[in-house]
Amino acid sequence: MGKRVGMEVSIGAAEAVKLARAECIAAYPITPQTHIVEHLSELVNNGELDAEFIPVESEHSAMSVCCGCSAVGARTFTCTSSQGMALMNEILFIVPAMRLPIVMILANRSLSSPLSIWNDHSDIMSIRDTGWIQLFAENGQEVVDHVLFAFKVAENPNVLLPVMINMDGFILSHVIEPIELPDQDVVDKFLPPYNPVQRLHPDHPITMGAFAIPDLFTETKKAQEEAIKSSFPYIIKAWDELGNTIGRYYNPIEKYKSEGKKILFITMGSFGETVMTAIDMMEEKGIDVGLIRIRLWRPFPEKEFLDAIKDADILIVIDRAITFGGMAGPVTTEIRSVLYHEENMPAVVGFICGLAGRDVTPKDYERMVEIAKEKVKKGKEKEYEIYGVRE
16 A cells, blocks of 8 residues: 655655645745645655746745646645744635635644744634635644545535645654555545646636625625535545545544543644543543544534534533633634534533643643533633643
8 A cells, every 4th residue: 555654744744745746836934834845845856746846935925826826727735834824814715715726734833922933723723714624633644644635625526625734833743753655556546637627728718716796795705605515525525535545534523432421622633642642541540531533624514523522511622722802712612602502512611722832741631621620510611721821
C-alpha cells in the first residue's frame, strides 16, 4: 500500500500534495506553516512535482492567485497561519461563493496581540463562517490522508467547495511522526485528474464573481448554504472510499471509551490524544470518563454528534479560542446551540485552555472533571472557565 517512515508532519503534508498531483501552488511563508511550502518549492524545482509554484508578496495575493488558478481549471493548493490567514481573510469569502475547489492547510496559530507564534484555534474560529468545508486533524497521518481526501471532496461536481484542513501549529507541524505515504498508483486510482465543470477560457467566456443587486444577493447566499449542507453525504462517501483505498477509515465524529459514559470530553485537533491518555489514567483511578472528537467542523455533523452524546449527563467542552464578550468559547456555544431544542440533554461545561501553546496535561483534564462536577452541582455550568489563568 505504501511505506511507513519517520517524517516531519509538514514534510508529510507537502508529500501528500505531491501525491495528489497538484498543478498550482501559491503561498507566502509564515510560521508555523513555512516548512510545507518550502518543501513544495523544492519538489517543484527538482522536477518531482509538475506544477506551477508561484511565490507571492503576501497571503492576500496567495489566495487571489489560487482563485485565478482554480478558475481556469487547475488543481490548486495553498496553506497559511494566523496573521497570514487574517490578511487572506477578504478572499476567503470569495472562494466558496465562486465554487472554487481549492484545498488549504491552516497550521493553527494564535492571532495577535500580543504577538505569539504558538498554537491555538483563534485563527480558524475567526473564519469559521466563510463557507469553507473545515476539518481538524489529530495527528500527522490524518493530515497526510486528509490532503488526498480534501481534493476528492472539493472537486466532486456535486460539491465544488474549498476544503480547509486544520492542523495544530508546532504540536503537529514541526513534530516527526511515523507516517505512511500511499503509493502513487494507489492515489491515482483514488484521485483522478481534476475535470472542472466550468472554467475561464477565452474561447468559451463565462462570468465569475459578478456584481449582485439586493434582489439577487440573498438567493445566492441561500444557494451557497444549501451547497455546503448538501456536501455532507459526499464527504462521508469520500471517507469510505479513502478507507477502502488505504485501510484507514474516518468519521465526522470519533469516539473513545464513550459508550454509556455519563461524563464526556469534547475536543478538536491534537488535544484529543492527550485527553485519551488522561482518560486511561482516570480509568485506573475509577473515574469513568469518555471522549468525543469532532473531526468535521463545517458542515457540522449534528445528527452524528447527538447520537454520540446521547447517554451523557455532562459534556466538558475544550475550547482553544476566546469569544470576547460572548457567553462561552466558540465550540461550547456551537454545542449549546445544537442541544437547544433537544430534551433531556446533558449539562455543557466550557473550558478555554491551551491558548498560545500553553501546556495542558492529563492531570489538568482530571482537575477539569472535578470542576465540571462541582459547577453542575451548584447550577453554574453556564459559567465558562479559562483554565489555569493566573488572577
